[in-house]
Amino acid sequence: MEPEGLVAHDALAVVLRITGAVPSVLLWQRAREPQAGRWALPGGRLGAEEDVEASVRRHLAEKVDLAEVAHVEQLAVFSDPHRGPAPRRVATAFLGLVPTDADPALPGDTAWHRVDALPDTAFDHGEITRAGIDRLRAKLSYTNIGFALAPDEFTVSELRDLYAAALGHRVSATNLQRVLTRRGVLVPTGATAAPGPSGGRPAARFRFGEHVLRVTDPFAALRPPGPPGVTG
Amino acid sequence: MEPEGLVAHDALAVVLRITGAVPSVLLWQRAREPQAGRWALPGGRLGAEEDVEASVRRHLAEKVDLAEVAHVEQLAVFSDPHRGPAPRRVATAFLGLVPTDADPALPGDTAWHRVDALPDTAFDHGEITRAGIDRLRAKLSYTNIGFALAPDEFTVSELRDLYAAALGHRVSATNLQRVLTRRGVLVPTGATAAPGPSGGRPAARFRFGEHVLRVTDPFAALRPPGPPGVTG
DNA sequence: TCAAAAGTGTTCGCGGTACACCCATGA
DNA sequence: TCATGGGTGTACCGCGAACACTTTTGA
Numbered sequence: 001m002e003p004e005g006l007v008a009h010d011a012l013a014v015v016l017r018i019t020g021a022v023p024s025v026l027l028w029q030r031a032r033e034p035q036a037g038r039w040a041l042p043g044g045r046l047g048a049e050e051d052v053e054a055s056v057r058r059h060l061a062e063k064v065d066l067a068e069v070a071h072v073e074q075l076a077v078f079s080d081p082h083r084g085p086a087p088r089r090v091a092t093a094f095l096g097l098v099p100t101d102a103d104p105a106l107p108g109d110t111a112w113h114r115v116d117a118l119p120d121t122a123f124d125h126g127e128i129t130r131a132g133i134d135r136l137r138a139k140l141s142y143t144n145i146g147f148a149l150a151p152d153e154f155t156v157s158e159l160r161d162l163y164a165a166a167l168g169h170r171v172s173a174t175n176l177q178r179v180l181t182r183r184g185v186l187v188p189t190g191a192t193a194a195p196g197p198s199g200g201r202p203a204a205r206f207r208f209g210e211h212v213l214r215v216t217d218p219f220a221a222l223r224p225p226g227p228p229g230v231t232g
Numbered sequence: 233m234e235p236e237g238l239v240a241h242d243a244l245a246v247v248l249r250i251t252g253a254v255p256s257v258l259l260w261q262r263a264r265e266p267q268a269g270r271w272a273l274p275g276g277r278l279g280a281e282e283d284v285e286a287s288v289r290r291h292l293a294e295k296v297d298l299a300e301v302a303h304v305e306q307l308a309v310f311s312d313p314h315r316g317p318a319p320r321r322v323a324t325a326f327l328g329l330v331p332t333d334a335d336p337a338l339p340g341d342t343a344w345h346r347v348d349a350l351p352d353t354a355f356d357h358g359e360i361t362r363a364g365i366d367r368l369r370a371k372l373s374y375t376n377i378g379f380a381l382a383p384d385e386f387t388v389s390e391l392r393d394l395y396a397a398a399l400g401h402r403v404s405a406t407n408l409q410r411v412l413t414r415r416g417v418l419v420p421t422g423a424t425a426a427p428g429p430s431g432g433r434p435a436a437r438f439r440f441g442e443h444v445l446r447v448t449d450p451f452a453a454l455r456p457p458g459p460p461g462v463t464g
Numbered sequence: 465t466c467a468a469a470a471g472t473g474t475t476c477g478c479g480g481t482a483c484a485c486c487c488a489t490g491a
Numbered sequence: 492t493c494a495t496g497g498g499t500g501t502a503c504c505g506c507g508a509a510c511a512c513t514t515t516t517g518a
Binding site: 047074091 | 238239241282306313
């Protein structure tokens with residue numbers, strides 16, 4: 001441990017974006033030892049006048065345009081005393097999400113990497129990345145977090161492809177539309193998209209009604225009793 | 233900030249236990265400034281050779297018998313630069329749960345406080361406590377976390393009272409039993425409890441099948457498609 | 465007129481709630 | 492035999508999955 005029990009504190013970000021048919025994570029390649037050449041999550045030291053969320057946003061701004069990051073939330077603390085070489089560092093990890101239509105300019109040392117083919121990662125950053133993916137998958141099912149992955153306007157098929165990529169399994173456009181409209185998450189814009197070269201009915205365009213995280217599937221289990229006479 | 237960007241890191245615990253008809257939280261009264269007389273969460277400095285979870289367990293052991301704490305999980309990081317007086321401290325908060333039948337001996341400065349009537353709390357410990365209660369309420373609905381609140385053996389009515397106290401609303405014993413047995417969480421022991429002085433049918437006794445956290449309500453929404461031909 | 469893609473209608477079944485009813489005991 | 496509390500049986504309903512069918516386009 002450092003003098004007088006103090007430790008270095010980092011804020012790290014698992015920034016995810018759907019590319020092609022899989023999520024990708026934003027990594028930068030370390031130029032210097034330790035672990036030169038390995039790929040690391042963006043982030044860095046906690047500053048004197050900021051909390052960890054402000055810190056992760058500040059460090060992220062060095063790698064991507066922050067306006068492109070549609071959602072940020074705390075993941076967990078990683079504090080194994082041997083998670084990296086001395087001196088010790090404790091990290092608060094965050095999940096960040098970037099919409100598919102955003103393709104921000106990146107510094108030369110930084111790139112998106114498909115999560116199904118990660119390069120050699122630095123320290124415990126591979127484990128932290130998996131925690132971010134798990135969080136995203138869980139929240140897709142019971143929140144409106146898709147707003148942070150999708151472009152402003154989209155067709156249901158496009159959204160289905162996003163969900164399928166993030167979840168890692170096929171998703172039915174039919175049911176996705178019904179579920180999300182029933183929950184009041186999806187709002188039709190009135191516009192339609194032109195069909196592709198092989199024809200087909202033009203698709204209606206939608207957008208997410210809210211662009212802030214909301215739990216849309218309050219757990220039915222053990223909810224307070226309803227007013228008398230209201231069965232079911 | 234401290235020399236060279238280092239900060240003190242604390243591990244704090246929101247230890248909850250159901251007492252009477254409400255949850256109570258374990259607090260100790262500060263003897264020294266700052267905030268002498270105010271009530272604080274147990275916890276303290278991160279040690280050199282431990283991660284934050286080991287640290288919170290170590291500090292907790294100074295206040296209660298650790299064997300009585302049935303479950304511990306990470307809550308969140310609290311890092312506002314002005315959450316306490318200088319020098320700055322960052323805290324990783326944990327949720328801890330103690331069964332109702334355990335009533336561990338406590339040091340003189342330490343006591344259980346009903347969460348609906350908290351005393352003056354130190355720093356941001358009131359806010360952290362609320363985060364712990366919220367986490368417990370959420371997890372009661374979709375996990376088997378009740379194992380950490382209930383005694384080893386209990387009747388459904390006793391369990392109903394526990395759930396009602398933790399959730400803050402009435403709970404139906406009928407439905408609680410059905411839900412938890414259907415999920416395979418509750419196991420009958422075969423024993424029965426003697427009725428009270430006013431009579432009534434003897435109640436069957438149950439226990440939690442597992443004493444480790446398990447998600448029992450996998451979100452039905454957007455799960456992977458089943459094998460073909462299996463409808464519904 | 466045909467293929468392709470979007471979208472709707474319908475059925476099914478699970479699971480949680482509500483509520484009526486039955487069971488076992490003490491006074 | 493009655494009050495009291497425990498336990499079961501049953502109906503209802505929301506909701507997500509599956510799948511057949513209709514709609515609208517390009518070739």
